[in-house]
Amino acid sequence: MTIITLPTTDNAPVKASRRLSVAPMMDWTDRHCRVFHRHISQHTWLYTEMVTTGALVYGDVERHLRFNDEEHPVALQLGGSDPADLATSAKLGEKWGYDEINLNCGCPSERVQKGAFGACLMAEPQLVADCVKAMRDAVSIDVTVKHRVGIDQTESYDFVRDFVGTVAEAGCTTFIVHARNAILKGLSPKENREIPPLKYEFAYQLKRDFPDFEIIINGGIKTEAEIDEHLKHLDGVMLGREAYHNPFVMAGFDQRYYGDSRAPKSREEVIEAMIPYIQAQLALHGAHGLKLNTITRHMLGLMTGLPGARAFRQVLSDSKKLALGDAHLLREAAARLRIAA
Numbered sequence: 001m002t003i004i005t006l007p008t009t010d011n012a013p014v015k016a017s018r019r020l021s022v023a024p025m026m027d028w029t030d031r032h033c034r035v036f037h038r039h040i041s042q043h044t045w046l047y048t049e050m051v052t053t054g055a056l057v058y059g060d061v062e063r064h065l066r067f068n069d070e071e072h073p074v075a076l077q078l079g080g081s082d083p084a085d086l087a088t089s090a091k092l093g094e095k096w097g098y099d100e101i102n103l104n105c106g107c108p109s110e111r112v113q114k115g116a117f118g119a120c121l122m123a124e125p126q127l128v129a130d131c132v133k134a135m136r137d138a139v140s141i142d143v144t145v146k147h148r149v150g151i152d153q154t155e156s157y158d159f160v161r162d163f164v165g166t167v168a169e170a171g172c173t174t175f176i177v178h179a180r181n182a183i184l185k186g187l188s189p190k191e192n193r194e195i196p197p198l199k200y201e202f203a204y205q206l207k208r209d210f211p212d213f214e215i216i217i218n219g220g221i222k223t224e225a226e227i228d229e230h231l232k233h234l235d236g237v238m239l240g241r242e243a244y245h246n247p248f249v250m251a252g253f254d255q256r257y258y259g260d261s262r263a264p265k266s267r268e269e270v271i272e273a274m275i276p277y278i279q280a281q282l283a284l285h286g287a288h289g290l291k292l293n294t295i296t297r298h299m300l301g302l303m304t305g306l307p308g309a310r311a312f313r314q315v316l317s318d319s320k321k322l323a324l325g326d327a328h329l330l331r332e333a334a335a336r337l338r339i340a341a
Contacts, residue, residue, distance in 0.1 A: 053080030308340030
């Protein structure tokens with residue numbers, strides 16, 4: 001497991017680990033979202049959106065791989081099925097400073113299937129093993145796999161057990177288990193995150209069968225109570241949509257799960273921390289480049305659960321105000337929340 005030492009204010013270092021993480025989510029977990037999440041939790045492991053090998057082998061590498069130093073620990077998730085291209089892409093990820101390379105074996109979208117990667121790779125465990133070996137031979141950082149517990153109507157635990165066993169022969173020891181089947185035909189990606197039933201017991205059984213491996217669970221997890229229950233059985237928990245729609249759920253993670261003695265930032269302190277970041281990004285890209293809502297859209301859920309949260313979202317969704325490109329709109333939104341409350 002990759003271990004990174006993070007300083008704390010009382011000089012007692014915290015070892016970063018994948019005990020808590022935020023799932024890679026297309027169109028959501030971009031670098032701006034990750035900076036925002038990092039201001040809420042210093043230690044929760046963050047993942048990029050899936051980046052295809054084609055985008056790196058043939059496209060603009062900087063556009064896809066640049067990120068901010070404060071995002072660490074951060075992992076690059078790759079989508080692909082060609083061992084050579086994955087090795088090249090993993091090497092680029094390591095060069096750019098990522099802390100982990102993760103292979104997507106869970107995405108069920110038709111576009112991904114046409115590229116012969118994502119969840120459909122679970123039907124070819126030996127190919128996945130070849131891909132993992134190629135990446136491990138190319139880099140010194142961790143290579144991990146994120147996968148489902150089955151595809152289509154496969155209901156047997158043996159399927160995912162054999163998949164993990166085969167991939168492990170290539171040296172992979174960290175498996176992130178989205179505890180649902182992927183239905184490759186007939187369900188949209190959104191439906192695939194909601195309709196197939198959760199099978200947490202499959203992940204628990206994997207840990208029992210492979211006790212020396214790092215097994216992390218993902219799927220439908222929302223509360224600290226649920227996290228605590230999963231951590232009785234597994235090494236880590238990955239949050240998906242809850243971390244995006246209700247990001248302040250992570251505010252207590254550093255103290256509760258990493259033993260960090262520092263008090264978490266308040267919502268207002270997170271806003272104040274984001275303002276200079278937004279101003280710097282807008283200045284870097286110029287008046288006709290980055291738009292304010294490219295960053296602020298990730299912050300709409302910051303006040304979830306509070307009276308006045310709707311007023312906060314309304315201000316940050318006002319197209320006329322956003323067009324002005326003033327990061328202080330965040331303060332106006334927070335003030336509107338206090339009035340509405």
